[in-house]
Amino acid sequence: MDLEAPLKVLAFDVFGTVVDWYDSVARAVDALRLGVPGGAFALAWRAGYPLAMDRVRRGELGWTKIDDLHRMILDDVLRQFQVRGLGEAAIAHLNHVWHRLDPWPDAVPAITRLRRKFIVCTLSNGNLGLQVELSKHAGLNWDLILSAESFHHYKPDRETYLGVCEIFDIPPSAMMLVAAHKSDLQAAIACGCRGAFVQRPLEYGPGGLDALPPAIAAALRTATLADDALAVRASDLNDLADQLGCPA
Amino acid sequence: MDLEAPLKVLAFDVFGTVVDWYDSVARAVDALRLGVPGGAFALAWRAGYPLAMDRVRRGELGWTKIDDLHRMILDDVLRQFQVRGLGEAAIAHLNHVWHRLDPWPDAVPAITRLRRKFIVCTLSNGNLGLQVELSKHAGLNWDLILSAESFHHYKPDRETYLGVCEIFDIPPSAMMLVAAHKSDLQAAIACGCRGAFVQRPLEYGPGGLDALPPAIAAALRTATLADDALAVRASDLNDLADQLGCPA
Numbered sequence: 137m138d139l140e141a142p143l144k145v146l147a148f149d150v151f152g153t154v155v156d157w158y159d160s161v162a163r164a165v166d167a168l169r170l171g172v173p174g175g176a177f178a179l180a181w182r183a184g185y186p187l188a189m190d191r192v193r194r195g196e197l198g199w200t201k202i203d204d205l206h207r208m209i210l211d212d213v214l215r216q217f218q219v220r221g222l223g224e225a226a227i228a229h230l231n232h233v234w235h236r237l238d239p240w241p242d243a244v245p246a247i248t249r250l251r252r253k254f255i256v257c258t259l260s261n262g263n264l265g266l267q268v269e270l271s272k273h274a275g276l277n278w279d280l281i282l283s284a285e286s287f288h289h290y291k292p293d294r295e296t297y298l299g300v301c302e303i304f305d306i307p308p309s310a311m312m313l314v315a316a317h318k319s320d321l322q323a324a325i326a327c328g329c330r331g332a333f334v335q336r337p338l339e340y341g342p343g344g345l346d347a348l349p350p351a352i353a354a355a356l357r358t359a360t361l362a363d364d365a366l367a368v369r370a371s372d373l374n375d376l377a378d379q380l381g382c383p384a
Numbered sequence: 385m386d387l388e389a390p391l392k393v394l395a396f397d398v399f400g401t402v403v404d405w406y407d408s409v410a411r412a413v414d415a416l417r418l419g420v421p422g423g424a425f426a427l428a429w430r431a432g433y434p435l436a437m438d439r440v441r442r443g444e445l446g447w448t449k450i451d452d453l454h455r456m457i458l459d460d461v462l463r464q465f466q467v468r469g470l471g472e473a474a475i476a477h478l479n480h481v482w483h484r485l486d487p488w489p490d491a492v493p494a495i496t497r498l499r500r501k502f503i504v505c506t507l508s509n510g511n512l513g514l515q516v517e518l519s520k521h522a523g524l525n526w527d528l529i530l531s532a533e534s535f536h537h538y539k540p541d542r543e544t545y546l547g548v549c550e551i552f553d554i555p556p557s558a559m560m561l562v563a564a565h566k567s568d569l570q571a572a573i574a575c576g577c578r579g580a581f582v583q584r585p586l587e588y589g590p591g592g593l594d595a596l597p598p599a600i601a602a603a604l605r606t607a608t609l610a611d612d613a614l615a616v617r618a619s620d621l622n623d624l625a626d627q628l629g630c631p632a
Binding site: 203255257263264265268269271272277279280281285286303304305 | 451503505511512513516517519520525527528529533534551552553
């Protein structure tokens with residue numbers, strides 16, 4: 137058994153865990169002065185995301201990058217909010233707002249600290265090109281950027297977590313997933329990886345999950361994870377770095 | 385036609401172009417005091433590398449990472465040099481000397497300069513885990529690490545160069561391959577990418593190509609590339625940054 141393998145690799149979820157998609161998307165929509173509330177628009181866009189990935193996971197859609205899934209959802213949300221008159225270039229630019237999300241304030245310093253002791257990579261459903269532009273925008277430096285695109289499987293498919301371990305030639309217990317989402321952590325832990333839960337109470341904006349459509353909120357709430365299944369519970373990424381013994 | 389696409393992505397060959405494998409491997413072998421000349425050992429090891437990759441490219445071997453190809457060649461070279469008595473742990477450690485190569489002195493500052501203006505990624509036949517450890521060792525930071533492993537094709541297969549363009553959703557002419565090897569550049573240019581040749585006169589040690597077995601040296605010499613096929617010829621990576629208008 138590999139229960140005792142020393143921790144070598146931290147793999148980070150990105151949207152919500154490292155960057156604040158709600159506020160960044162809401163501000164970009166508000167700036168367009170479309171007469172729609174940016175926050176509600178951001179939540180509707182994000183709510184379409186797990187459904188779109190599930191269509192790929194079920195094989196109903198062939199392999200499709202998040203950039204393209206985001207665009208399919210955006211076209212729906214624009215119709216839903218009855219937005220008319222945005223030209224193709226403006227829609228394409230808005231779709232790439234996910235390449236320009238701002239980091240939570242603790243992310244850049246904490247990741248710098250963690251990289252001194254561990255290999256720190258991403259494991260995001262965001263495509264590689266998106267993550268590269270996002271990281272440049274946010275000033276984030278990683279040891280490696282990995283994506284669902286690297287494995288042609290979206291999280292929470294086990295091929296993603298185990299794919300990280302294969303790349304580094306390590307047993308699952310030498311990898312820790314860092315995420316603000318219990319469903320992601322649950323799937324990684326089921327593969328034998330360690331899990332670090334990071335609290336992001338503002339991920340869905342000031343209204344929290346209650347601001348989402350009830351069915352989506354309920355789906356996000358179903359992931360329950362016993363506290364003792366987690367290796368770490370952290371209030372933010374600096375707290376994670378503290379708990380993992382990384383000097384400030 | 386996309387001849388005029390602005391340059392967006394620089395993709396770097398790594399072994400020989402960014403890091404000095406000859407000197408790093410030779411010193412590691414000399415330090416083991418095996419009674420074999422480190423430089424000749426390094427050249428013999430490297431000489432096995434294109435042949436091993438060609439076995440994968442022809443389908444004679446299934447997909448095999450460079451770490452594993454390096455080990456197959458190392459076992460041969462140890463026999464060839466009649467080295468006996470190295471234990472498994474020492475052989476495994478020596479095999480990972482390719483994770484601990486030193487950069488050419490211009491590499492770290494020049495790549496920092498280039499990243500301010502362009503997306504700068506690797507495109508190496510070295511596997512992802514190898515490149516991550518090598519980059520941490522050498523102090524190299526990339527916007528993205530890409531590998532033959534990302535595409536399950538070794539360079540000079542066109543799937544590698546075109547795979548980079550697909551990740552960034554750019555036409556081939558918006559990508560420039562940076563390499564010290566004309567065969568690599570020739571293949572990238574045949575795909576419509578731009579090519580930057582970087583001189584590394586010491587790549588094969590003080591003896592140059594003449595120190596290699598004649599058949600290997602001849603194979604390396606066959607790649608000819610008209611000067612006007614190259615977008616840039618540079619004496620080192622700082623010269624490349626100068627020519628591409630990146631402030632020091």
